[in-house]
Amino acid sequence: MLIAMRLPLLLLYLLVLPFSGANNTDEAHETIATNTNNWAVLVSTSRFWFNYRHMANVLSMYRTVKRLGIPDSQIILMLSDDVACNSRNLFPGSVFNNKDHAIDLYGDSVEVDYRGYEVTVENFIRLLTDRWTEDHPKSKRLLTDENSNIFIYMTGHGGDDFLKFQDAEEIASEDIADAFQQMYEKKRYKEIFFMVDTCQANTMYSKFYSPNILAVGSSEMDESSYSHHSDVEIGVAVIDRFTYYCLDFLENIDKNSTLTLQDLFDSFTFERIHSHVGVRTDLFQRDPSEVLITDFFANVQNVIPDDSKPLSLSHYHHYKDYIGTAQYEQNNNVLDLALEKNHENFSSSKFDRLTKRFKSTNELNVDIGSNEYSLAFSKQSVTLGLMFVVMIVLFILSGNTTKANYNLYNN
Amino acid sequence: MALLEKLHRRVVDMGLVPRVIALLPVISTLCALFGFISIAILPMDGQYRRTYISENALMPSQAYSYFRETEWNILRGYRSQIEKTVNMTSTERNNIMGSWLQEFGTKTAIYENDQYGETLYGVMHAPRGDGTEAMVLAIPWFNSEKEFNVGGASLGISLARFFSRWPVWSKNIIVVFSENPHAALRSWVEAYHTSLDLTGGSIEAAVVLDYSSAEDFFEYVEVSYDGLNGELPNLDLVNVAISIIEHEGMKVSLHGLPYDQLGNNDFFSRFKILCLGIRDWALSGVKNPHGNEAFSGWRIQSVTLKAHGHGGHDITTFGRIPEAMFRSINNLLEKFHQSFFFYLLLAPRQFVSISSYLPSAVALSVAFAVSSLNAFINNDYASISLFSKYNLIAVLVWFISMVVSFVISQLFLSVLPAGLLMTISLAVCFLPIALSGKVHISEPLSYRLKNVAFLYFSLVSTSLLMINFAMALLIGTLAFPMTFIKTISIKASAESETSLGSNISIKTEPNDEMQLNEHYKEGISEKNQQRQQLKNLSLLILTNPFISITVFGLLFDDEFQGFDIINKLVSAWIDLKCWSWFVLCIGWLPCWLLILASSFESKSVVIKSKEKQS
Numbered sequence A: 001m002l003i004a005m006r007l008p009l010l011l012l013y014l015l016v017l018p019f020s021g022a023n024n025t026d027e028a029h030e031t032i033a034t035n036t037n038n039w040a041v042l043v044s045t046s047r048f049w050f051n052y053r054h055m056a057n058v059l060s061m062y063r064t065v066k067r068l069g070i071p072d073s074q075i076i077l078m079l080s081d082d083v084a085c086n087s088r089n090l091f092p093g094s095v096f097n098n099k100d101h102a103i104d105l106y107g108d109s110v111e112v113d114y115r116g117y118e119v120t121v122e123n124f125i126r127l128l129t130d131r132w133t134e135d136h137p138k139s140k141r142l143l144t145d146e147n148s149n150i151f152i153y154m155t156g157h158g159g160d161d162f163l164k165f166q167d168a169e170e171i172a173s174e175d176i177a178d179a180f181q182q183m184y185e186k187k188r189y190k191e192i193f194f195m196v197d198t199c200q201a202n203t204m205y206s207k208f209y210s211p212n213i214l215a216v217g218s219s220e221m222d223e224s225s226y227s228h229h230s231d232v233e234i235g236v237a238v239i240d241r242f243t244y245y246c247l248d249f250l251e252n253i254d255k256n257s258t259l260t261l262q263d264l265f266d267s268f269t270f271e272r273i274h275s276h277v278g279v280r281t282d283l284f285q286r287d288p289s290e291v292l293i294t295d296f297f298a299n300v301q302n303v304i305p306d307d308s309k310p311l312s313l314s315h316y317h318h319y320k321d322y323i324g325t326a327q328y329e330q331n332n333n334v335l336d337l338a339l340e341k342n343h344e345n346f347s348s349s350k351f352d353r354l355t356k357r358f359k360s361t362n363e364l365n366v367d368i369g370s371n372e373y374s375l376a377f378s379k380q381s382v383t384l385g386l387m388f389v390v391m392i393v394l395f396i397l398s399g400n401t402t403k404a405n406y407n408l409y410n411n
Numbered sequence B: 001m002a003l004l005e006k007l008h009r010r011v012v013d014m015g016l017v018p019r020v021i022a023l024l025p026v027i028s029t030l031c032a033l034f035g036f037i038s039i040a041i042l043p044m045d046g047q048y049r050r051t052y053i054s055e056n057a058l059m060p061s062q063a064y065s066y067f068r069e070t071e072w073n074i075l076r077g078y079r080s081q082i083e084k085t086v087n088m089t090s091t092e093r094n095n096i097m098g099s100w101l102q103e104f105g106t107k108t109a110i111y112e113n114d115q116y117g118e119t120l121y122g123v124m125h126a127p128r129g130d131g132t133e134a135m136v137l138a139i140p141w142f143n144s145e146k147e148f149n150v151g152g153a154s155l156g157i158s159l160a161r162f163f164s165r166w167p168v169w170s171k172n173i174i175v176v177f178s179e180n181p182h183a184a185l186r187s188w189v190e191a192y193h194t195s196l197d198l199t200g201g202s203i204e205a206a207v208v209l210d211y212s213s214a215e216d217f218f219e220y221v222e223v224s225y226d227g228l229n230g231e232l233p234n235l236d237l238v239n240v241a242i243s244i245i246e247h248e249g250m251k252v253s254l255h256g257l258p259y260d261q262l263g264n265n266d267f268f269s270r271f272k273i274l275c276l277g278i279r280d281w282a283l284s285g286v287k288n289p290h291g292n293e294a295f296s297g298w299r300i301q302s303v304t305l306k307a308h309g310h311g312g313h314d315i316t317t318f319g320r321i322p323e324a325m326f327r328s329i330n331n332l333l334e335k336f337h338q339s340f341f342f343y344l345l346l347a348p349r350q351f352v353s354i355s356s357y358l359p360s361a362v363a364l365s366v367a368f369a370v371s372s373l374n375a376f377i378n379n380d381y382a383s384i385s386l387f388s389k390y391n392l393i394a395v396l397v398w399f400i401s402m403v404v405s406f407v408i409s410q411l412f413l414s415v416l417p418a419g420l421l422m423t424i425s426l427a428v429c430f431l432p433i434a435l436s437g438k439v440h441i442s443e444p445l446s447y448r449l450k451n452v453a454f455l456y457f458s459l460v461s462t463s464l465l466m467i468n469f470a471m472a473l474l475i476g477t478l479a480f481p482m483t484f485i486k487t488i489s490i491k492a493s494a495e496s497e498t499s500l501g502s503n504i505s506i507k508t509e510p511n512d513e514m515q516l517n518e519h520y521k522e523g524i525s526e527k528n529q530q531r532q533q534l535k536n537l538s539l540l541i542l543t544n545p546f547i548s549i550t551v552f553g554l555l556f557d558d559e560f561q562g563f564d565i566i567n568k569l570v571s572a573w574i575d576l577k578c579w580s581w582f583v584l585c586i587g588w589l590p591c592w593l594l595i596l597a598s599s600f601e602s603k604s605v606v607i608k609s610k611e612k613q614s
Helices: A002-032 A049-067 A121-129 A173-185 A201-205 A241-250 A261-266 A313-323 A326-330 A334-347 A350-369 A373-410 B002-014 B016-022 B024-040 B069-083 B090-103 B150-164 B183-194 B235-247 B267-282 B315-330 B354-377 B389-414 B418-429 B443-467 B469-484 B494-505 B511-523 B526-543 B545-556 B564-576 B580-598 B609-613
Strands: A037-044 A075-079 A148-155 A162-165 A169-172 A191-197 A213-217 A227-231 A236-240 A278-280 B107-113 B117-124 B133-140 B172-178 B202-210 B217-224 B252-254 B301-314 B343-347 B350-353
Touching: A037 A049, A037 A121, A049 A075, A049 A148, A049 A236, A049 A241, A075 A121, A121 A169, A121 A173, A169 A173, A173 A191, A173 A201, A191 A201, A191 A241, A201 A213, A201 A278, A227 A241, A236 A241, A241 A261, B002 B016, B016 B024, B024 B267, B024 B354, B024 B469, B069 B150, B069 B315, B090 B107, B090 B117, B090 B150, B090 B172, B107 B183, B117 B150, B117 B183, B133 B150, B133 B183, B133 B315, B150 B172, B150 B202, B150 B315, B172 B183, B183 B564, B202 B315, B217 B235, B217 B315, B235 B252, B235 B301, B235 B315, B252 B267, B267 B343, B267 B469, B301 B315, B350 B354, B354 B443, B354 B469, B389 B418, B389 B443, B389 B564, B389 B580, B418 B526, B418 B545, B418 B564, B443 B469, B443 B580, B469 B526, B469 B545, B469 B580, B526 B545, B526 B580, B545 B564, B545 B580, B564 B580
Parallel strands: A037 A075, A037 A148, A148 A191, A191 A213, B133 B172, B133 B202, B202 B301, B217 B252
Antiparallel strands: A162 A169, A213 A278, A227 A236, B107 B117, B117 B172, B217 B301, B343 B350
16 A cells, blocks of 8 residues: 555656766765865974974974975964974074984974964864864865865873873863764865874774774773984984884875875884784775875866756867857857847837846856756756646646555455 | 771781880881882882983083093193192182182182182183073082092193183183182082172082092092082082083992992992981081082082092093083083982982882881880870870970080080090989989879870971981981880889779770789789880980991991081081981980980889770
8 A cells, every 4th residue: 555655756757866866976976076175283282392203203294295285274283392492402493304304304394383372172073073262263174075085193191091181171082073973074184194103093093983984903901102213312202103104105105196195004013013013994984995195195286077957069069059150169258148138129119128138137147157058958857847737747646556456455 | 988987997806005005106117118128129129219310401412522632731730830830828728729710711719718718810701692591510629528629720721721611601700719619619609699799690610629639540430419407409400510521431430339339220229329328318518528518508510520539541631621621510400400309229221210219218107106106005094195294394394405406506616525425425424323222203103104205206207308308218228227116114112003903904005915914914013114224325325326326427427426416417507518417416315315315214003094084
C-alpha cells in the first residue's frame, strides 16, 4: 500500500533525475577539486629568552610557507616576539634556527599579527572561529571559506591535553577541537593540517572530532619533545628536533613538488626526533599519500571552473544565431551591448520603444546572466511540461489504484 | 569518642601515665638521640638528592666562555702593575684601578667609610638592558687570610674590561674593590642600599673573587656560600657555580675540604661535608668571612670563589667561572626564587632540603620541652599550684637572668675582654660547691627553675630552627648536657622526713612507684651527693655558653685560637650584624643561669596537704 502510495513520487524523482544531472556533476567535481586558497596559522605560545627555540621554530615555519607562496596576508603569525630585540641576544634583530647562522629568520619583512601579550588563548580561539568585534582589523583575521586549506602550527610547552600560553594560561585539546568544530559548522575550512611540536604533543589532537582534519604531533603522551642543538654563541637551544627535521624535509620542497604528506611523515624516525611522532588520519577524507605537501604549505592557484551549466560550441552558435549580430560575437561587453540596444530602441516608435526597452532589459539581463539562458529556459520548460503531463497521468493512475483498493476492502 | 574513651581507660588501667612520667628523662634523651641519628642518616643512599638547576632561564654553560688566552695577556699586564701597588695606601691603589676602569667607560666612585676604609666601585650600564638590576663582581684587596688578592684584582679588572666589550648584558655590572671581604665590603653593601649616589639598580647576585697567589696556575676552586644569620644563597646560584666549575674541568671544594678528598663520595665523605657545613653555617660571620657573607640580608644571592693550590688550571679558567656565571645570571627574568633557600650540601652535586634535616632540630627542641615537663611533674611538688611562690620566684629569677644576660652581652660589645668573661664563667660554675652548706634554696624552687629554664630554651631553639637551623642544632647539642644536671637535695630533718612519708601516703600514685621513690631517696648518701655535685659542676662548665662555644671552636675548627671566638662573635655583631652573639647571650645564657641557680643545694619542703590538694 505504502509503496503504491509513494510510487508516483518515486517515478517523479526518476523522471526528474536526468534533468538535475548538472547539479550532481557539480558536487562530484568539488570532491576532486583542490582548495582555492591556502592559509597558515603559526603560533609560538612561549615567552622569555630561554624559549628562543620556540620562536625560531615558528619563524622557520613562517619562512617556509612564505617561500612556498602563501602571502603574508594569509599567514597569521602569533608569537611573543621578545627574542630578536632582547638585550641578551648577541645578534640584535636576528633570530637563527641553526648554529651555522645561515638563515636570519628575522631578517626580511616579518609580519607578526599577534605579538607579546596578544598571544592568548582567547585570541587564538577567536581567530579560529572568527568571533571578533567589528572594528577588529581584517589583517588580523582568518578570512577563510569553505575552499580554504589551513595549516596550523603550534609550538610551546605542553602537557597532557594542554599547551601553555606564555606561562600564564593553558589551552586544552578540547578547546581546539571545539573551535575546529565551529569552523566546520561555519564552513571556514576545507581541510586543516594541524601540526604541533611540544611535549606530549599527540594528546593535543586526540580530542578532535570534526571532519577533514589531518594532525601530526611530535611526541606521544608522557613523552618529552627535545631541542635539537644549542648555539654556543647565543647561549640557548635554537630549534626543536621535530621542527628541525620537518624543515630538513621542507627545504627540498618547491612549488612544483609532487612529494606528499606521507613522505613527510615517513621522514620522521625515532632516531632523529627522539620521540614518537603521531599522525591522526581518521578524520581526514584523503590518504596522506595522495595529499601533496603543497596542498598545505604552498599557495595553490586552482580555479574552480563554473561548469554548473556546461557550455558547448553548438549552444554558442545557437545563441549567435539568436542574437543575429556580428558585433556581439566580436565584443560581448555588457556596456557595448547596452549602448547598442539603446541605439536600436531610440530609432523605433514610442510604444515600441517602451515594450522593446522592457524586452531588451530582459535580454540584457539574460546576456549578463548567461549566454545560454534561452536554451536552458526552453529545456526546462519542456521538462516542466513533461513533468506536468506525467504527474497528471500518475495522479489518475494512483486514483485508480486507491479506488481499486477501496473496492477491494469493500469486498 | 567512644574509642578515645576506651583508649583513655585502657591507658589508665595499665598505669601508663605514671610510668611515662617516670621515664620522662629517658624520653628526653631519646628525643635528642633521635635528632642526632636523623642527621647522621642523611648521607646514606636514598636520603639525599642530586642537585639540579631548577630555574629554566639560567642555562649555565650553554654559552661558550670566551675569557681565554687573549685575555690572559691583558690579565698579566694588569697583574704586573697591581703587584707594585701592594704597599701603596688604599687611596693610591684605588685611584690607579679607578683610572683603568674609566678607560673603557665605567662610571666609578669611591665610597669612603671612616672606620673601614675606602671602597672603589664601578658601574657598567647594560647597553641594551633596562638598567634596573645589577650583578656584582666583588674583589677584596686583601682576602680573608689577609693576603694581597693580586690574582683576584687582576682578574677583576680584566674581566671588567672583557665584560664591557660584550653587548649581551641585560643587567648592569658592578665591580667592587673593597679593602677586605668583611666589614669594608659589608659597609659598602649597606651604603649601596642607603646612601650611595652612583647605583645600578637592585643587585641580583654577587660573585666574590679570591685568588691570592700571583701565579698563573691553580689547582682547584673552593666555593663558599654560607650567609649570615642562617641565610643561604638560593641553591640555584650555588648549583650554577658548581656546574660551571665542573664544566670547565676543575674540582670543587666545599667547606675547606683539601684537594685529596675532593673525589671521594661515600657515606663518610658526605657525612664530613654535612658536619662541616653545619659548623660553617652556624658560625658564618664568626669565622673569617670569605666575602659572600657581606651581601647577606638584602636578598642578594652570593658566593665566593677561592682558588687553591698550585699548577693545573690557568687563571683564565678561573676567570671563565664568573664569566659563565654572569652570562647565566644575565638570563634571569625574575629574582632567584625557583630553588631551595634552605639546604645542606653533602657533596658538590648532592643535597638535602629543609624537610629532610629539620626534624633533627625539632627533636632536640622537643627534648628540652620534655626535660622541662620532667622538671615540673616528675617530683613531689607537681601539684603545687601554678601561682605558688616557687613558680613566681622562678619566673622572677628568669627575668633577672635575662636582664643580667642582656647586660653582659652589651658590656662585652664595648669593653670587657674575652679572658675575663671566661674566668667569670668558670668561677661562677664553682659557686654551688663553694657555697654548699651555706646557701640553700627550697627544692620545689630548684625544680621550677629548671622547668622555666628548659621551657625557655625549647622556645628559643624552636623559633630559631627555621631561620637558622645550624645555630639551633649547634646550641641545642652543646646545651643538651644541661638536662642531666640533678637537683641536690640535702637531708631534711627527721620531722620533715616523717612528714614527707605522710605526704607520700596521701599521694594518689600507685604503691610501687611510691616505694621506688622512697627507696631512691633513702639511697642517696652523702657520698653520692658529693659525686652528684661534682658531676653537676662538670656539666655546668661544659654547658656554659661561652666555655662551650670556645671549646667547640678549638676542637672542631682550626681558625680559632684561645678565646678569640668570643671576640669574633662580638665583632661579627658590630661589623656584620650577625646575631650569633645574642643568640648565645640572650637565648642560651639565661637558661644556663637558671640551671646554675637550680643546682644550689636545696632543702625539701613539706607541702601542706591542703595546698597539694587544691
